[in-house]
Amino acid sequence: MEEIQAKLKDLKERFKKISDQIDQDSLRGEIREIETRTMKEGFWTDQKQSAAISRQLSDKQKTLETIEHLETRINNSLEISEESSMEEDLKKEIKELEGILDTFEFKLFLSNPHDESEAILSVHSGAGGVEAMDWTAMLVRMYQRYFEKKGWKYEVTDEIPGDEAGFKEVSMIIHESLAYGYLKGEKGTHRLVRQSPFNADNLRQTSFALVEVLPVISEQEVKIDEKDVEFAAFRSSGAGGQNVNKVSTAVRLRHIPTGLVVSAQTERSQLQNRENALKMLTAKLWVLRQAQDKKMIEELKGGATQASWGTQIRSYVLHPYHMVKDLRTQVETSDTEAVLDGDLDQFIEAEVRKL
Structure with a gap:
């Protein structure tokens, strides 16, 4: 005893x-x-x-x-x-x-401003062509499985299908307190190495996708003047029911003073898509106001974001061996299948404690 x-x-x-x-x-x-x-x-x-x-x-x-x-x-x-x-x-x-x-x-590590906020997570395909677009879809599925295991509610607000497979870009809002605190360390380039199913010779290929994480910001904290926002409606290219591709339910907003552009298209009504697009625009404007250097501002505008060699935070190797390794925390595992099925706790907890 x-x-x-x-x-x-x-x-x-x-x-x-x-x-x-x-x-x-x-x-x-x-x-x-x-x-x-x-x-x-x-x-x-x-x-x-x-x-x-x-x-x-x-x-x-x-x-x-x-x-x-x-x-x-x-x-x-x-x-x-x-x-x-x-x-x-x-x-x-x-x-x-x-x-x-x-x-x-x-x-207790989640005590920074906005750690308690809901989050906007976006995945953008990078270098690697069709393979990178398929990798984007794999990452989106990985995060959705993680949310589901946590019991977190989320909604896909924007998705741009790839040319042959996967997605060029997907954005989601996670409706959960502390979501931003948990997920903010996922921001960065994620690198995949595998034998490509899109390559006739079945050669090993490296592809990249960029993950962006933003907090959902209240309208009281960042006020946007309506005259500063340029609105455009277009036909959705994704899921969303009978209105998709029949009426212009998708929404694109451009903030004229900064040049920031966001879009939302997965909801069935233009009003819902506009509301989601405004959330993303508000979040990006908040981050923009925190930015002190030109590089970050350009990245927010989309002009300098490159998901490629030298910017990756985590590698997922499926060939010639199996390994997922975070390059910042050094956390690694050979159980790549579990990670891609949403088993991210060890990586995210290490990020929160270190970053």
Whole structure:
């Protein structure tokens, strides 16, 4: 039982370090303030805003509940740790507590501005032709599997089909608190090495795709003057129901002062697509205002983005051996099938802790 007692003491010390970083009185005050807002007349009129605030309230309540429950469980376990008959139960409890602490500790890294925000994730095909477009589709599927495993809701807002296979570009909005915090480290070039099914000689080929991650920014934080936005409607090239290719439901917005261009086309109505395009434009304008150097500004405009050699953050090798390796954190695995099926936790957690 001495080993169990030692582990429980270690857990209590870990918990103390974590709880010391959270002002519980302030957290309770924030919860009361949000609860008061939800009870005001007209709060539920704006469904999207009220849903976002409700998610924020739920997250804060869960944080407070987790702190209180962890403290109680650790103290209770310590109290009975001298009873030999409880050894097996305590071993199970310790394992559960370690998992909860790991998750809670990890979330403390997500404390930067907008880490709590929903996210916009886009994948753009780079060097490699048709192979790169197919690689873009593989990455989109990988991220969608990751979202589904997490239980996160997402919607595809824009997709441009490839010439023969895959996609030239796909954009998604992830409707989940902390989505931006989790995903921001995925930004960069992802490199694939494999025997190409599009090559008659079945030769090994390298292709690239660029992943872009932006936070969903509120209209209050970045105000856009309507006269500064050029609007154009066009016929959608993707899925979206009976209106696709019959009426101009797809939307393209150009911000005249900066030259930024965004589009959305997967929803059935022009109004929905315009709303999604405006979210993307708002996010890009927010990042643009944070940018201090010309290179970042050009990349946001799309003029200098190159998904190719020298810019990759992660390599996925399927031939002549199997290996996925992150070039920043050095995390690697030979289980490429699991990674491409959305098993990204080890990579994303390492990014959050390091970056």
